[in-house]
Each structure stands twice: as C-alpha cells, then as structure tokens.
Amino acid sequence: MRKGTFMELCDLLSPALNCMNTKMRAALTVEKQVAIDLWKLATPDSYQSVGNQFGVGKSTVGAAVMQVAHAIKDLLISRVVALGNVQVIVDGFAAMGFPNCSGVIDGTHIPILGPEHQAGEYINCKGYFSIALQALVDHKGHFTNINVGWLGKVHDARIFRNSGLFQKLQEGTLFPDQKITIGDVEMPIVILGDPAYPLMPWLMKPYTGSLDSSQELFNYRLSKCRMVVECAFGRLKARWRSLVTRLDLSKTNIPTVTTACCVRHNLCESKGETFMVGWEVEANRLTTGYVQPDTRVVRRAQEGAVRIREALKISFMTGQAPV
Numbered sequence: 001m002r003k004g005t006f007m008e009l010c011d012l013l014s015p016a017l018n019c020m021n022t023k024m025r026a027a028l029t030v031e032k033q034v035a036i037d038l039w040k041l042a043t044p045d046s047y048q049s050v051g052n053q054f055g056v057g058k059s060t061v062g063a064a065v066m067q068v069a070h071a072i073k074d075l076l077i078s079r080v081v082a083l084g085n086v087q088v089i090v091d092g093f094a095a096m097g098f099p100n101c102s103g104v105i106d107g108t109h110i111p112i113l114g115p116e117h118q119a120g121e122y123i124n125c126k127g128y129f130s131i132a133l134q135a136l137v138d139h140k141g142h143f144t145n146i147n148v149g150w151l152g153k154v155h156d157a158r159i160f161r162n163s164g165l166f167q168k169l170q171e172g173t174l175f176p177d178q179k180i181t182i183g184d185v186e187m188p189i190v191i192l193g194d195p196a197y198p199l200m201p202w203l204m205k206p207y208t209g210s211l212d213s214s215q216e217l218f219n220y221r222l223s224k225c226r227m228v229v230e231c232a233f234g235r236l237k238a239r240w241r242s243l244v245t246r247l248d249l250s251k252t253n254i255p256t257v258t259t260a261c262c263v264r265h266n267l268c269e270s271k272g273e274t275f276m277v278g279w280e281v282e283a284n285r286l287t288t289g290y291v292q293p294d295t296r297v298v299r300r301a302q303e304g305a306v307r308i309r310e311a312l313k314i315s316f317m318t319g320q321a322p323v
Contacts, residue, residue: 001038005271009264010034016071028056028064036061037068041261044245044286066253069260080263080270083144086175090189092139097221099312099322100180103144103191105165105203106229107134107156108237110148110258111246111290122251124152125293129246131254133233134159135262136191139225141232142269143262149255152293156196169202180322185311187322192222201304204312218313236265237287238279244286 001009010017010030017034019027028036032054040050040061047058054061083089086102093101109130115122122129130152136145147163160166168174175189193205206222207215237244240261247254268275315322 001268001273002271005267005273006034006038007031009267012076013068013071016075017067028060033064033068036064038264040065041240041242041257041264044241065257069253069257072260072263073256076263076267077259080266081143081146083174084138084142086178086189089138090178093225096139096225097316098192098225099182100178100187100189101192101204101225102175102189103136103138104226104229105134105136105160105191105193105197106226106233107132107159107196108233109133109152109290109292110243110254112152112251112254113246113248115251118151121151121153126291128152128290130290131251131258132156132159133258133262134163135229135232136165137229137232139228140269141228141235142266143232146259146262148258148262156194157198160193160197169200172202182308182311182315182322183320185307187308187311190308192225194226199305199309201308203305204309207309207313214313214317217316218309221316232265234280234283235269235275236261238283239265239268239275241279241283241286244283244290 013034014030017030036050036054036056039045039053040047043050045053047061050061051058056064083102089102090100093099109124109126109128110133112122112129112131114129119129122131124130131148132150132152132154134147134150134156135143138144145165147159147165150159165174169191172188177188179186179188181187188202190202190204193203195205195208197203197205199205204222206219211219243258243261247257249257314320
C-alpha cells in the first residue's frame with residue numbers, strides 16, 4: 001500500500017480511531033493503529049512478533065486489529081463494498097463472452113482455530129475448522145456483496161438461500177429491469193455461479209454430467225467469467241495472509257476482521273496498488289493444508305431458468321447475438 005492510500009485510509013478511519021491520552025500512557029496515533037493492523041493481517045507473524053516490530057505489547061496489537069476492523073465495518077463497508085455502475089459491469093462481462101451479466105458468486109473458507117463449543121459445526125468436508133465467506137464480484141474482481149460468518153459445515157447453496165442477496169435477486173430489486181432477448185426467450189440481468197448454486201432465471205450455472213459440444217461451449221464461456229471471483233479470493237488471501245493461517249480470534253471477531261480485509265481488498269484494487277506474484281506463491285504454500293471443500297449439490301432447476309440457459313447455449317454455438 002502506497003503512502004497516499006495509507007494516509008487516505010487513516011483519514012477515513014480517524015473519526016473512530018482518535019483516542020485521548022491518559023495519565024497512564026499516551027494513546028496510539030491513528031497511523032500507528034492502522035500500521036499495526038496492516039502488518040498483522042498481511043503477514044503470518046504472531047502478535048508478539050508484530051508487537052516487537054512496533055514497540056508495543058501483544059495485547060495492544062490485538063486491540064488495534066479489532067479497533068481498526070470495527071472502524072472499517074462501521075465507516076467504510078457500505079461505501080467500498082457496493083454495486084457500482086451496472087452497465088459498466090455488464091459491458092465488462094460481455095467483453096468476456098457472457099451477455100447481460102452483472103456479477104459472479106462463489107464461496108471460500110477461512111481456516112480458524114477449533115472453537116471450544118459446537119466445534120463439529122465448524123468442520124467442513126475437507127476436515128478443517130473454518131468459517132465461510134460468500135462474495136459477489138464484478139468484472140474487475142471487486143467485491144460488491146459479501147456474506148461472512150456461516151459455520152464451515154454449511155454448504156454454499158444454503159448460505160446463499162439465506163442471504164439478503166438472494167432475497168434481492170428473487171424480488172428483482174438488486175439490478176435494473178434490463179432484459180435482452182435470446183432467440184425467443186427473455187433474459188434478465190443474471191449472476192453466474194458454480195454447480196453448488198441453484199439454477200434460476202437470474203442465476204446461470206454450468207451443465208454437469210456428459211456434455212455435448214454446445215454445452216461445453218456454454219460452460220467455457222461461464223467458466224471464463226467465473227475465474228474473476230476465484231482470482232479475487234486468491235488476491236484477497238495473498239494480500240492478507242492471516243486469512244490462510246488459522247485466525248486466532250474469537251468466533252464473534254473473525255467475521256468482522258474478514259469483512260475488513262474484503263474492504264481493504266477493494267480499496268487496494270481500486271487504487272491500483274502493486275500486487276506481487278510472490279505473495280500469491282506464499283499464500284498458496286500456506287494453504288496447502290487447507291484445500292477448499294467441494295460443496296456441489298444437485299438442485300431441481302426452474303423451467304424458466306432452463307429455457308434461458310438453453311437459449312444462451314444455442315446462441316453461443318450459432319453466434320447469434322442477443323437483442
């Protein structure tokens with residue numbers, strides 16, 4: 001993070017982080033709190049190690065991390081993790097080969113230490129303790145909607161169906177009422193997901209099983225767009241490597257810190273901050289013990305959604321442009 005972005009972040013958070021000096025000690029400056037927080041979350045270093053870097057105790061490091069996380073959640077999330085210009089997003093995905101799409105959804109698991117209570121509920125199907133992060137991203141890999149905090153045992157489809165995002169999509173209030181016609185089928189603005197998600201008129205997912213050439217082409221187009229969300233998760237965890245080394249926080253604090261990392265991801269991406277390949281290499285090394293679970297489920301597709309997907313498949317094969 002360049003100095004300009006760092007100072008901008010400090011200015012945005014200062015209303016919540018400015019502290020008064022006491023007779024016992026001088027309060028940490030906003031800049032020092034934010035710097036401690038960034039260092040702790042961007043590295044796998046212990047609280048003691050980070051404290052040594054900044055000349056503070058490990059309890060102070062823990063306090064700074066939570067204070068900054070709460071400040072980000074209170075002051076920035078609605079401004080930074082939000083749907084941007086829908087037409088720009090639609091045009092971005094159209095350039096990748098998928099028409100009238102305004103987002104890609106997926107989930108990822110954040111490894112945690114085993115909690116004392118209900119530990120079994122946090123074990124995902126790969127056998128490690130985790131909480132789930134579900135995110136919708138735009139064509140540039142910016143998070144536009146996040147849902148974090150579900151227990152690792154819960155699969156993606158259930159998280160999605162119980163989210164505010166699902167409700168808005170079902171009610172048709174998230175995107176403008178902008179339809180295109182493919183063949184003789186009307187198609188609203190859609191999002192894309194993997195096989196774990198339900199096929200809906202506003203959510204397209206891949207074909208499964210034995211595929212013909214037209215279905216393979218459809219899956220290729222969809223997969224090409226879905227790479228955006230996978231890359232976003234990869235960059236999130238590469239920048240904030242504490243997310244891949246078992247967060248040693250209480251189960252009530254983990255969602256707040258994860259949310260704050262998503263906000264910082266969007267801030268860094270929007271500011272064009274440097275992303276080094278070595279970070280992702282290191283993150284991949286750290287995650288070797290935490291393979292992402294495959295939570296695919298088979299869902300009955302609604303008739304309207306099937307017709308839209310079939311029409312898209314045919315148009316991709318024939319080269320017929322939507323209108």
